[in-house]
Amino acid sequence: MLNDPRSRRQYRQVADQIMLLVAGQGLGPGQRLPSERDLAERLGVSRPSLREALIALEVEGQVEIRMGSGIYLLRPGHEGAAGVLHADAESPMELLEARCIIESTIAEQVAVLVTPDLIAALDDNLQQMAAAMDRTPLAIRIDAGFHDLIASGLGNSLLSGLVAQIFQKRLTPIFARYSAHFEGPRTWREALAEHRLIRDALAARDPAAAGAAMRHHLTQSQRRFNENVLGEQAEHAILQDD
Known part of the structure; x- marks a missing residue:
């Protein structure tokens, strides 16, 4: 279970944990992440918290959510990214x-x-x-x-x-x-x-x-x-x- 220090919102913590998991599995650009259900179980978080984290990562250009297909890892600096979200930005x-x-x-x-x-x-x-x-x-x-x-x-x-x-x-x-x-x-x-x-x-x-x-x-x-x-x-x- 994740800690919840006041300086970082939970969705931001979850987003960081997702990327650590991705790195640990050796996934590269274009590869699909585990399913939403699998990610939530591995990280011990609720589905809403996970979804907020995935949306944050998509805004930053780190993943792409393809409806009807899944969640895919993008290359760093992917075009269309809105930039890094502030760690204390409200969810x-x-x-x-x-x-x-x-x-x-x-x-x-x-x-x-x-x-x-x-x-x-x-x-x-x-x-x-x-x-x-x-x-x-x-x-x-x-x-x-x-x-x-x-x-x-x-x-x-x-x-x-x-x-x-x-x-x-x-x-x-x-x-x-x-x-x-x-x-x-x-x-x-x-x-x-x-x-x-x-x-x-x-x-x-x-x-x-x-x-x-x-x-x-x-x-x-x-x-x-x-x-x-x-x-x-x-x-x-x-x-x-x-």
Whole structure:
């Protein structure tokens, strides 16, 4: 089991351990790494932690995740690498957990203070998102607007700024690579349906329902980031070849 010093995030530790394992096995550029399941068992880590580590290595240009095939080692200095990630950079799961805690509480409070103007603005945002299902960059911006609108309902600029600041971290290289692997019309349709539930709870001035709806939405966001990042088909193909 890995140690977890505060100076290095767990996914970064796992990424380092993966590369040590690769070196120990004498794998070279173009060769396939062990399956996700095998790596998780060997390193004694959870699948979500492993996936974050693999995405980080892909951002750095050290591995390539090929959907339907597996994870392959790249040569050093591979074109397209975004550079080395900071050792203390927050992981996507950390950010989503933080958002879940903060924004669920905010939604509960906004349900007490909600105004017709805020509901109208949310309705307009939902219409915009419904028209952007197949355009992920635009959908992300509209998604940010939805959460910013709700935070603004408190009239507290510090909290509104905090929500916006945390959401901005969704645009980091590691988050962007996650988006490239899993976000699309299906996931945006799910998110839109969850946004509508939040809107309805706010319109009903129901704090408990608003908090629960926001919590459900951001918990489901975590699930979507964790499911099929490498692809069940990829793992199935690896197991068939092994």
